[in-house]
Amino acid sequence: xxxxxxxxxxxxxxxxxxxLDDRAPDSxxxxxxxxxxxxxxxxxxxxxxxxxxPAFQGVGEQIQSFILRNFLPATGETVREYLVSFTLQxxxxxxxxxxxxxxxxxxxxxxxxxxFNTIWRVRQPRRGASSFLLYWxxxxxxxLLLGAGFLVSTYITSLxxxxxxxxxxxxxxxxxxxxxxSSVAAFTLIYATVPxxxxxxxxxxxxxxxxxxxxxLAKMLFxxxxxxxxxxxxxxxxxxxxxxxxxxIYLSWLIVLFGAELVCNLSNPPVWRRRSLPRLLALLGVxxxxxxxxxxxxxxxxxxMRRQGWLLPEDEWDELTGFLEQEQLICRVSGGWxxxxxxxxxxxxxxxxxxxxxxxxxxxxxxxxxxxxxxxxRQTLEQFQLQQQALFGASLADWLQSRDVRPALEGSSxxx
Numbered sequence: 479x480x481x482x483x484x485x486x487x488x489x490x491x492x493x494x495x496x497x498l499d500d501r502a503p504d505s506x507x508x509x510x511x512x513x514x515x516x517x518x519x520x521x522x523x524x525x526x527x528x529x530x531x532p533a534f535q536g537v538g539e540q541i542q543s544f545i546l547r548n549f550l551p552a553t554g555e556t557v558r559e560y561l562v563s564f565t566l567q568x569x570x571x572x573x574x575x576x577x578x579x580x581x582x583x584x585x586x587x588x589x590x591x592x593x594f595n596t597i598w599r600v601r602q603p604r605r606g607a608s609s610f611l612l613y614w615x616x617x618x619x620x621x622l623l624l625g626a627g628f629l630v631s632t633y634i635t636s637l638x639x640x641x642x643x644x645x646x647x648x649x650x651x652x653x654x655x656x657x658x659x660s661s662v663a664a665f666t667l668i669y670a671t672v673p674x675x676x677x678x679x680x681x682x683x684x685x686x687x688x689x690x691x692x693x694x695l696a697k698m699l700f701x702x703x704x705x706x707x708x709x710x711x712x713x714x715x716x717x718x719x720x721x722x723x724x725x726x727i728y729l730s731w732l733i734v735l736f737g738a739e740l741v742c743n744l745s746n747p748p749v750w751r752r753r754s755l756p757r758l759l760a761l762l763g764v765x766x767x768x769x770x771x772x773x774x775x776x777x778x779x780x781x782x783m784r785r786q787g788w789l790l791p792e793d794e795w796d797e798l799t800g801f802l803e804q805e806q807l808i809c810r811v812s813g814g815w816x817x818x819x820x821x822x823x824x825x826x827x828x829x830x831x832x833x834x835x836x837x838x839x840x841x842x843x844x845x846x847x848x849x850x851x852x853x854x855x856r857q858t859l860e861q862f863q864l865q866q867q868a869l870f871g872a873s874l875a876d877w878l879q880s881r882d883v884r885p886a887l888e889g890s891s892x893x894x
Contacts, residue, residue, distance in 0.1 A: 486724060488745075490688070492743070493739055493740060496735055496739055497739045500868045502597070502735040502736065502739065503732065505593040505596065505731075505735060506731035506732045506735055507728060507729045508589060509586075509589055509590065509727075510727045510728045510731055512585060512586045513586060513727050513731070514727070515582055515586075516582050516583050516585065516586035520774075524651055524822060561728060572633055586753075590672060591603060591672055591673075591674070593675045593735060594738055595673060595674055597673075597738050597742050598675050598677075599676050599792055599793040600673060601604050601796065602674065603674055603785060604674050604829045609837040610634070623720075654836075656696075658690055658691075661686075661690035661693055662683075662686045662690040662695070664686075665685065665686035665687075665689040665690055665734070666679075666683050666687075667682075667686075667691075667738060668686075668739060669681075669682040669685050669741045671684035677741060678744075680743045681739055682746040684740065684744060685737040685740045685741035685744070686737065688736075688740055688790060689734060689737030692733045692736070692737070693730065696729055696733060700726060700729065701873075743791075745792070755844065756835070756838035756842055756843070758833065758835055758837065758838055759796075759838070759843075759847065759849075760794065761798055761802075761829075761833065761835075761854075762849070762851060762855070763788045763849060764790075764798050765802070766781055767788070768802075768807075768816075768817040769817060773814065778815045778816070779814040780792065780814070782814070787848065801833065801834065804831060806818065807819050807821075823844060832890055835858065838858075839865055840856070840859055840860045840864065843859070845873075
């Protein structure tokens, strides 16, 4: 139990550090700015898609009311009125105006995908037809699926077994959780489809559940803050709705991005999180696997590395392969990576001098490592540290005044 608790605490600490390293607060700020311009176009496009089908007449207003009621804090009545008014005005635009609104909505989706690809360390975003089809599916099929789901839920709610006098015990309680279940479904769909990589649906469901729960808690806490600390009205007056709305959007995107971090890092091997090795050891381990695979005429993937015992997260694997590709040591082929250079003509000195990571100190090295090159590397690093101490052992004052420095160097070199 204690080990499991420590592992859980370490995982959430690791997750929070990744959240900060990925500059998620900055991404949330950029998404807040984009959302401010895209929220009305998104709602307008939704209305346009639903009004095109006679069966969905009047459903758009119900969906809008449901979303604004469940995705804004209880104190957002003024914001609801403004958004409804803006949307009604936008629906009077010409087709050119609607096209401009659609482009604005596309821009928001591009920004969201960039933020998610940064979290998942995706270096190649969607391009061309694939990105257009994804965004078009979200803007066209999304409202239709919402409308169909809303009609089905309305029909189920009207059944006597659910809301009548003979309703099944617990049915009304289940209906009260419908907003939470809708949030879970929405966040799960976002995490599973937006990143340009394969996301396991079970991981997306876990992240969607966390984001939905945090979203509900944030709504309650935000409403409580507005009611108990009304000092913002004394400062901003009638303008107070705008900063509160921006703050709420920013908080919402922080929750969405934190859930994305959870979904991404659920795929990372837990052993690697607990076992922090210097990057040089991982680099040499990767090169050893490439060297062995070259002899057998096989490609190398991240799955092969993990099968060999190197439980690398995807971001570190991308970092290592990016460096090796830059050094023209490996190249990408269909099915993985291959070694494209004879390592007999590439020295260890060149590798260390070009690598962006510092040499590890002996105390940072593990006691043992199941690699044939590790004993020699450990011994070499220990000797290197001793020689470095001998070469630079003179005091800083002697170095700055050039006293007794060269004799120390000559003596140390003569001793070797």
